[in-house]
Amino acid sequence: MSNFNKDLPIVECIARARIPTTRDPNHKTYPEIFLHLYKNNRDNKEHLAIVFGEDIRSKSLFKKRYPEETQYERLIRGAYLGKLTPDRTEADSFNGVTLQFDEKTGDLLSNFDQDTFNGKLPVRIHSECFTGETAWSARCDCGEQFDLAGDYILQSNVESCMCKQHGVIVYLRQEGRGIGLSEKLKAYNLQDLGKDTVEANLLLNHPADARDFSIASSILLDLQLSEVDLLTNNPDKLKAIEIDGKLKCASRIPMVPLSWKDDEQNDGSNHNNSNNAIRSKEVESYLRTKIEKMGHLLTTPINLHANISVAKTE
Numbered sequence: 001m002s003n004f005n006k007d008l009p010i011v012e013c014i015a016r017a018r019i020p021t022t023r024d025p026n027h028k029t030y031p032e033i034f035l036h037l038y039k040n041n042r043d044n045k046e047h048l049a050i051v052f053g054e055d056i057r058s059k060s061l062f063k064k065r066y067p068e069e070t071q072y073e074r075l076i077r078g079a080y081l082g083k084l085t086p087d088r089t090e091a092d093s094f095n096g097v098t099l100q101f102d103e104k105t106g107d108l109l110s111n112f113d114q115d116t117f118n119g120k121l122p123v124r125i126h127s128e129c130f131t132g133e134t135a136w137s138a139r140c141d142c143g144e145q146f147d148l149a150g151d152y153i154l155q156s157n158v159e160s161c162m163c164k165q166h167g168v169i170v171y172l173r174q175e176g177r178g179i180g181l182s183e184k185l186k187a188y189n190l191q192d193l194g195k196d197t198v199e200a201n202l203l204l205n206h207p208a209d210a211r212d213f214s215i216a217s218s219i220l221l222d223l224q225l226s227e228v229d230l231l232t233n234n235p236d237k238l239k240a241i242e243i244d245g246k247l248k249c250a251s252r253i254p255m256v257p258l259s260w261k262d263d264e265q266n267d268g269s270n271h272n273n274s275n276n277a278i279r280s281k282e283v284e285s286y287l288r289t290k291i292e293k294m295g296h297l298l299t300t301p302i303n304l305h306a307n308i309s310v311a312k313t314e
């Protein structure tokens, strides 16, 4: 069952900036992305949208010219068309599109929507994982999944656009499936005591998964997307982000762990191999619990239930 609008959080994009990147899956280009920072009326966290495609625009960022707001202030919060250059003076005019606003209300009036991307796009809803994305943890595959999602989007090809690489990673500040970093660290200790990831959460009096994905739906609607191909193995995400009549999940793109893809190349060493696949007994157990207890849509690889011998820690 998909959500109805009445349950949706209200989100507002408060800043957007261009990020030149180091990603280069095709060895051809170093694409630019546009980072969008959101506030919302459900929690006090700053959730993010990592947007590939300059013509994917946030309604809430652009919709108003606030009282007393100058062109320069709009440029600074990222509500501009085109590019920023040291000699740029016009905030709201680019490629023949000029933004116009109602004098009294400040609301956007122009044909802005015609210049906005509105096709089906690859999208990843990704929850924060400090340990896996920053502290090199081999307990999970979050960092690997994040990179894979970026590479998938960069290899996508949207024919109708000048800039062909289009997609969005919604980065939700939902550390530890929503229980927070301190509780997640306690769960790790329980896991070292022999519990699986679900049992550890329950022993700490948390649900197996404490996340609500509706902020992601609101962000995707704010970015004016109506149809997405979702990069995930999690069946809950597929159902949770759909909004009747407004946001449809057209298909699922599986996130297959890199180590499953290159098993032949496994040299038996712990953790990462040459292409950065995560290898450890902990990640095997993490994936097994996702499949067996959380219904993740991954086909069990041959070695998943075998005794894991690759995880000798030095």
Ligand SMILES: Nc1nc2c(ncn2[C@@H]2O[C@H](COP(=O)(O)OP(=O)(O)OP(=O)(O)O)[C@@H](O)[C@H]2O)c(=O)[nH]1
Binding pocket: 125, 126, 127, 128, 129, 130, 139, 140, 142, 145, 174, 175, 176, 177, 178, 179, 184, 187, 188, 197, 201, 231, 232, 233, 234, 237, 255, 296
């Ligand atoms: N409680 C808990 N959370 C964890 C553990 N390992 C990773 N996480 C969190 O699990 C979440 C993983 O998020 P995602 O990769 O977006 O989602 P997913 O449900 O695995 O679904 P996919 O889209 O298939 O990746 C992050 O918030 C991590 O911080 C763990 O052992 N215990």
Ligand SMILES: [Zn+2]
Binding pocket: 129, 131, 132, 133, 140, 141, 142, 143
């Ligand atoms: Zn993780």
